[in-house]
Amino acid sequence: MSKVNFKEQGIRWKEFSDYGDYQPDYPIATLINVEASNTIIQQSTIVKDLYAVEALTQFGWLRTPGINIDDGERDRIIQKIHQYRADDQQSDFRKPRATKIRSFGSVGKVHVTENVNEIEVDEITESSSVQWGESADVMLQHLENSATTDADRDRTVLFVGPMAFSEPQRPRLLAALATYIDENRFTRDDDRAIVVGSAARKYAMNMGETDFESYAKWLLPQQTTYLSECVELEFVKGVCWRLTFVPVQRNHEFPQLTQTLFQIFGQYTNSRVLLQKNFDVIALNAIVSVFVLDTLNGTSELATAVWSQVQSANVIWFAELVFDRLKESAESISHHDITLGAALGKLIDDRCALRANA
């Protein structure tokens, strides 16, 4: 089976042209590329690329080679392409439409009209110097280099999420991520908010105890702006994971972090707002964090107040979820800190006793 070189096909649209000389080496993708090439591109109706790309994306074409690809998939994708075509022919296709093609700083507009089967795309001249699979050191250089474009910095932040960094590299990573978070945490751009969330989790999981209090400051709103809910979730999740999955040294106190998380929990744990948006999972992660921090401090006042409010919210499934998540956290902590895990387990059991007595 021949493979398709997108450049040779003269495909202008970024989502294809960006693949450049990429030659898929697994059969389904190759078949789809051939289908896209023969059926769509060669008709010179480039607008129909949209159907192909949409269908390919819908069916996870960008997934890793081989996993979850069966012989029926090609047919399903091709069927989907045809379905998109058919749907569009019956739909409101007369008004010019614009679809954003984002490229972290490079935005192309796709204009589609009834009579003009063409796409106008802003030429994307930006070339990325960041490649998946580069070493941790090279990634750090991208992050630290002031000449790195915003697009490449975003891309690098996402790439470092599943990467390992050595102890000597860790301060550089944290400094670079802190700069990025400082500059972007209040963004209202959906894509960039996702990158900030990724940065927050990476930072949280790698930060030392001396960073906890400054991390808490990122969770605070300012006079005229506040964290979007998706960013707030990732910040809270990050610190919850840090407290649960990475050992915490006991010779520190974290009053600001504790208080901030307690406030966040309090804002969302009532039946009026709990079921909206992501507030239940933000509250859930804040609750677990407060319980762990209370245990670290050797106190139980905040945990008592938290559990009382969870009960007062009278959302039974949520209270059960909180209880289960707390138990799981105690078990996870026990893997690296038996004493802390046991103390948290006892605190949880004590709160449950309070509930039963109440």
Add this chain to the structure above:
Amino acid sequence: MPNASKLSDVPTTIQRFDVLVLAPVSDDFPLHLMLCNENDDRDDVTHVTFLNIVHMGPPLAEQRRERFFAFGSAELEERERPKIGAFVKERIAERAELRVLAKEAGQRWDSSAQYRIDPPVTRPSRDCTYWRYSCVGFVLAAYKSARIELLSQSRPLKDLQQIKAIYKNCDLGSSEFRERMGIGEGNQWPIALVGYVLNSLNRLPQEIRGEGASPFEPVDGDEYFPSRRGKPSSNPPGGVGKKSK
């Protein structure tokens, strides 16, 4: 009554977060598992119906798919669904970046970084700040959040040859890739297979949840649906596995 069966052209009712299985490559050996992500009950589902689903592809994604081979239902209760919903929301939120990566980085990015064959559920670490799952692991974790343990930790061991036959298109010849997938060391692994989950759901509700429930402990042959326990052809492909303890 047991509630897992193959889909046909006879309409069936599927509910939110029921389990769906894609059509198998070979007869009755299901390969990919996902959760129904329809908001409302669907009583018109046949093997060719399009449904909203959420699954670990990879990447973890909400999509619309069709041509399902079978479904399984734990007959989820009203207060179990929001728990699974919270789980899915939490995971999708952190995986939203995968959408950006996929869109922006194209093939430069390898989504297998999010996937693990074994164990089926891997917690986040300093090095990898995601939960990682196999497609089965994602469903197991979702149901666990609703206090439903679908599978026992004790599962038949599969060797590399058998795993290669299941993950046919993966580069499992690469030791680096095997390492990332969690099967770098050792020569047999208790991987969680799709058929196990279907056969777990093919039990009485009281066996699946509640006081008398216990996780399903699969044996060789349960990789298939319906199970081929004790049948000569029940050792796919390449020999008999031993149980992990």
